[in-house]
Amino acid sequence: MLRSMYSGVSGMKGFQTKLDVIGNNIANVNTIGFKSGRVMFKDIMSQTVSGVTPPNDTTQGGVNAKQIGLGVSIGSIDTLHLAGSAMTTNNPTDLRIDGDGFFLVKMNEDQDVPFLTRAGDFHIDAARNLVTSDGLFVLDSDGGPINIDAEVTAFTIAQDGTIVQKMADGTTVPGVQLGVAKVTNPEGLEKIGGNLYRVTLNASPDGEFEPGTANSTEFGTGAIIAGQLEMSNVDLTSEFTEMIVAQRGFQANSRIITTSDEILQEVVNLKR
Template sequence: MLRSMYSGISGMRGFQTKLDVIGNNIANVNTVGFKKGRVMFQDILSQNVQGAGAPTDGGKGGTNPTQIGLGSSIASIDTVFSAGSPMTTNLPTDLSIEGDAFFMVTPDDGATIYYTRAGNFTRDSQGFLVNPQGLKLLNSDAAPIQINQADGIVSYSIGKDGVITTVDEAGTLASDNTVGVMTFNNPGGLKKVGNSLYENTVNAGARDEDPMTPVTPGTAKVSVIAGQLEMSNVDLSEEFTEMIVAQRGFQANSRIITTSDSVLEELVNLKR
């Protein structure tokens, strides 16, 4: 009796977490570079009522174990790194990545590095390419990218290989900078730190972690597209379906508690 109540509580707790994740996904349906989450469940250790029995020499067959499950728990909350839909903006500082890689940004000229799929960069007053929080975009040498008008640069463009080509007042072309990106063996191991940023962890498996070596776009099936942004990979129809499943699951588990309570009430009333 009490087992069923605790199982129902564990189920309600799990589906509440699932609704929390779905709510966050839907809230970020228009967030640039956002990657949706998903909740995976697992059963809790079962109580053994009777162990398994082996066949006997007298011809009697074996018996299976008898177990009662004790509910469910959260196995993992994964980040799904499937590609989001592209949105064309035609702004030269808007960048998106084709392939499994991340832009590198820093608040302190490379001493600390964060990773992101959000490519909505702008140029600040010193010509540095920065994200909305002011973090500087890094090149393939892990140094901040600067395109400074004080150097006489008239225009610039960013190719699919990440190379930044500049044109000065004399019409001279220069290609001194390349947008750097980082790849990971396990992107799901990255830690979200807010503002569409990720932090490296011991289970992410960054490429050549000591020292960390950026990937040059155009290699390893990674390309940088200028004038385009990668939008959220949240599918509203999928999220609404999962919301219904989570809602019904929560209701069903609450009904288990109500039913168990009714049976306990009947047992208490037997003495009357």
Template sequence: MLRSLYSGVSGMRGFQTKLDVIGNNIANVNTIGFKGGRVMFKDILSQTVSGVSAADENRGGVNAQQVGLGVSLAAIDTVHTAGSAMTTNVTTDLRINGDGFFAVGTTDQVDAPYLTRAGNFTLDANRNLVNAEGLHVMGADGGGPIVIPDDIVAFSISQNGSIMGVNAAGETVDTGQKIGVVKVVNPAGLEKLGGNLYQMTANANPDGAIEVTAAANPETGTGTIISGQLEMSNVDLTGEFTEMIIAQRGFQANSRIITTSDEVLQEVVNLKR
């Protein structure tokens, strides 16, 4: 069989995956805290027809003759650039201005919480600060789940994550709790779990360690917390539609390679009638 036939098949498979990623990006254009993906390709090991010969006193060197065998996926990266800010003026809506992730989980996940950039949090009936799926928002420095005290009439969240409240007497009090932020060395190494959640891996942080610290910490480089705002998706529709055109034309070009290879094989079959 012709090598070009299989090269065309590999190209179509690659561009199909690229279209899948683009489709997912566009579907999540309005998802809070979503980070878009991109597909990178690499060539498959080439077949050597003739090898290299070195130059000597009488003759110059000869380059190798190699035929490529197609394309394969090199990586599907998650691009962790910041999304635009959306102002909601809701106290429990939080946005991280800079690097870092919120830590959320169940009460038995204090040491290994999930990570998220989606800060659309609310208070449940027990005054726990939770996300849309009921997972607790973890406090800094091992503080555990954030719980707003019963004697607090109103509260606010500062840029370092401190929760300040106003009691019945109108006095401003510090609840002693801070919203936790996790710094990740390689955010692209996190594993997506769905529901705007990520899971720590050994390639995201050394040994997969999670340290929930306070925001605006110069030692760890965590960003500040902005209350009353949400981080929108970082998907750029203009770029996605452009990449869609490129992927579509690439798919069509590779299908043409298959069609042409088929016509060549048909001519070979028809040599003997």
């Protein structure tokens, strides 16, 4: 059987995966805090027809190896943790991290390692807890849920994450600080849906990390900007360009299979 047919099949599979990733990027173009993905290809091991011959000073020069490539495979599917544009909402519980870092959220008190997110569209629930739109607790710098006291009439959030509370008597009291974490390798985080990431062993040593604070030189985290949200970092111009490339690549590889099939048909027709 012709090698080119299997090379064409591998190419079609690779470009199908690329189209899947592009489709997911475009679908999440308006998802708050979404980070786009990209597909990188790598060639498959080549078949060596003849090896290398070293040069000989007295008889002949060196001869290069003859190798035939056997197709392509997926090298990696990367998550690009580039900052998205700022969207001003003027909602005091809408938060954006201007720089590196992630917000910390938990489903319940029993969860050991919190989830990470860049989506800062938070809310105050009936128990006056700061939560995500899915009801997950937003954590402070000590790793505990954030609760706004009933005596607080208004509050603002500073760039370092401190919740500045205005009390009923008119006094201003600093509250807890929002927790912000930074991992060694953000691309090693696992997407679990709901704008959440799970820490893996390749994202942070031992799969754990210590909660820090925003706008910190110690932790290397960015400032928190209240009244703004981070938009998706999907660039539609690039995505549609890559879609065209993937479509043409898929078509070209399908032509390889068609041509290989026609050649095999000619071989079969040699015996009539």
